[in-house]
Amino acid sequence: MKIHLYFLGLFCGLLCSSCDLVVEPSDSLTTGTLVTTSDGLRNALNGAYSLFKDHVEFNGVVSANNMYLRQYFQLSDFASDDIVCGQVTTDPLWYSFTQDHTPTQANTRFFWYISYKIINTVNTVIEAVEQQGEINAETEQLLGECYFLRAFAHFNLVRLFAKPYTHDPNALGIILRLSLDEAAAKERATVSEVYQAVIADAERGASLMNNARGTQYASKEAAWALLSRIYLYMENHEQTIQYADQVINSGRFTLTTADTYPSLFPNAVSGSETIFCVAFTSVDDYGRGSIASMVYSDGNSGWGEEFASASLRALMEDTPEDVRWSYIESSTDESGAVRRLNGIPIHYIRKFSYQDGNPNLSSPIMFRLAELYLNRAEAKAKSNRAGEALDDLDIIRTNRGLLGHLYQGQAPAGLTALEAVWNERRIELAFEGHRMFDIYRNKQDLVRDYWGYHLVGLRESDIDLSRKPTGFANIRLDWQHPRSIYHIPIDEILSNSSATQNP
Numbered sequence: 377m378k379i380h381l382y383f384l385g386l387f388c389g390l391l392c393s394s395c396d397l398v399v400e401p402s403d404s405l406t407t408g409t410l411v412t413t414s415d416g417l418r419n420a421l422n423g424a425y426s427l428f429k430d431h432v433e434f435n436g437v438v439s440a441n442n443m444y445l446r447q448y449f450q451l452s453d454f455a456s457d458d459i460v461c462g463q464v465t466t467d468p469l470w471y472s473f474t475q476d477h478t479p480t481q482a483n484t485r486f487f488w489y490i491s492y493k494i495i496n497t498v499n500t501v502i503e504a505v506e507q508q509g510e511i512n513a514e515t516e517q518l519l520g521e522c523y524f525l526r527a528f529a530h531f532n533l534v535r536l537f538a539k540p541y542t543h544d545p546n547a548l549g550i551i552l553r554l555s556l557d558e559a560a561a562k563e564r565a566t567v568s569e570v571y572q573a574v575i576a577d578a579e580r581g582a583s584l585m586n587n588a589r590g591t592q593y594a595s596k597e598a599a600w601a602l603l604s605r606i607y608l609y610m611e612n613h614e615q616t617i618q619y620a621d622q623v624i625n626s627g628r629f630t631l632t633t634a635d636t637y638p639s640l641f642p643n644a645v646s647g648s649e650t651i652f653c654v655a656f657t658s659v660d661d662y663g664r665g666s667i668a669s670m671v672y673s674d675g676n677s678g679w680g681e682e683f684a685s686a687s688l689r690a691l692m693e694d695t696p697e698d699v700r701w702s703y704i705e706s707s708t709d710e711s712g713a714v715r716r717l718n719g720i721p722i723h724y725i726r727k728f729s730y731q732d733g734n735p736n737l738s739s740p741i742m743f744r745l746a747e748l749y750l751n752r753a754e755a756k757a758k759s760n761r762a763g764e765a766l767d768d769l770d771i772i773r774t775n776r777g778l779l780g781h782l783y784q785g786q787a788p789a790g791l792t793a794l795e796a797v798w799n800e801r802r803i804e805l806a807f808e809g810h811r812m813f814d815i816y817r818n819k820q821d822l823v824r825d826y827w828g829y830h831l832v833g834l835r836e837s838d839i840d841l842s843r844k845p846t847g848f849a850n851i852r853l854d855w856q857h858p859r860s861i862y863h864i865p866i867d868e869i870l871s872n873s874s875a876t877q878n879p
Contacts, residue, residue, distance in 0.1 A: 544567065
């Protein structure tokens with residue numbers, strides 16, 4: 377099982393279908409050939425982008441279940457209170473629902489592996505470019521994208537495998553890989569050290585990216601959006617606001633309206649809110665291996681075994697005119713009653729469906745404009761600028777069909793402005809990989825007091841939808857509980873004698 381995770385070489389024979397460029401085999405990509413081969417830098421970078429979406433061999437097997445984005449959404453959203461599990465399953469996604477994590481579970485192992493493969497790929501490009509000395513504007517853009525991707529990959533790792541910065545910045549983080557010549561055996565950096573490295577990379581990327589290539593590639597604004605998100609997680613309010621302002625005021629993006637919002641996710645690459653997405657095409661129809669397959673089915677496509685939770689739907693129920701209901705589709709019978717799977721009501725999730733009319737296809741959005749308004753609103757609410765925070769919420773609500781439900785500077789009865797921000801953030805960004813992190817970084821317990829198979833030992837005969845479940849051990853998970861983060865995968869522990877396991 378000993379696996380050297382970092383110097384296996386670059387990705388072999390990739391076809392980047394979103395840009396129609398073939399990536400050279402790993403054994404022919406070196407820092408030398410990158411700068412001398414025609415389009416070498418661009419091809420290698422395209423390989424890094426492809427690693428976010430392609431099925432890559434791991435431990436000698438290419439599995440339809442192994443894809444960076446599929447694991448990313450499993451490990452984040454499935455461990456939150458936005459999605460409910462409709463059955464017991466042997467798929468490792470069940471560990472996220474139950475918090476019964478192990479160092480050997482397949483999804484964390486692949487995610488760790490592929491993340492560092494992305495990092496190693498961009499490190500190779502960075503080294504090649506910086507060794508050649510003077511570079512032109514086009515190469516600067518590509519170099520900046522590399523720094524962004526390295527920052528993004530490290531940041532996602534530290535969010536999943538380490539305590540939030542707000543809990544303990546000196547806690548063990550993840551292993552930083554910032555060059556090709558590092559020893560394989562390396563200690564985990566602290567959370568603070570990882571954050572500082574990610575900030576440095578994102579800032580460097582932003583300074584270099586001056587020739588935006590489209591939303592399927594990194595850009596200056598994507599780096600600013602990442603910095604706003606990072607500083608939000610650090611509770612550095614002024615920097616959160618500064619970078620949010622830079623994106624909002626860039627003029628490159630506009631919020632979708634109540635009329636156009638439903639088409640945002642099926643048309644993410646061209647969406648007016650999209651800052652950065654991972655572009656899929658019809659060639660990338662993974663069927664039952666897609667992200668959509670987990671949370672949606674039109675009756676012929678996908679497994680459709682995970683649904684929008686009762687908790688999230690209850691938060692939205694007072695505003696049926698909210699256009700964001702369009703990403704939740706209830707499965708009903710001839711009489712209009714909601715169907716159930718093993719006793720759990722079926723409310724499908726459509727944020728990853730219907731690109732080009734295909735129920736399995738989408739280009740998942742990693743950063744979009746609405747998040748920047750919400751980042752800014754949270755930072756303002758935490759800076760005693762409640763009225764301004766609520767104004768930012770009203771900008772979003774105006775564009776979501778809620779003109780009759782604006783705050784107009786006043787928090788709703790029973791809520792603080794900050795709580796209103798958290799609620800808006802939950803509804804707006806549902807199923808996009810934010811909720812679990814938002815709960816824990818704000819030192820809140822995860823409460824899943826609704827019926828679903830996250831409740832260990834649940835039988836269908838136990839389910840009574842007229843009341844909330846009681847007596848199950850994992851209805852509530854304390855924000856300080858060790859299982860709020862994942863174990864370092866066994867491959868790293870076995871191959872890296874300096875790596876320390878999470879409790």
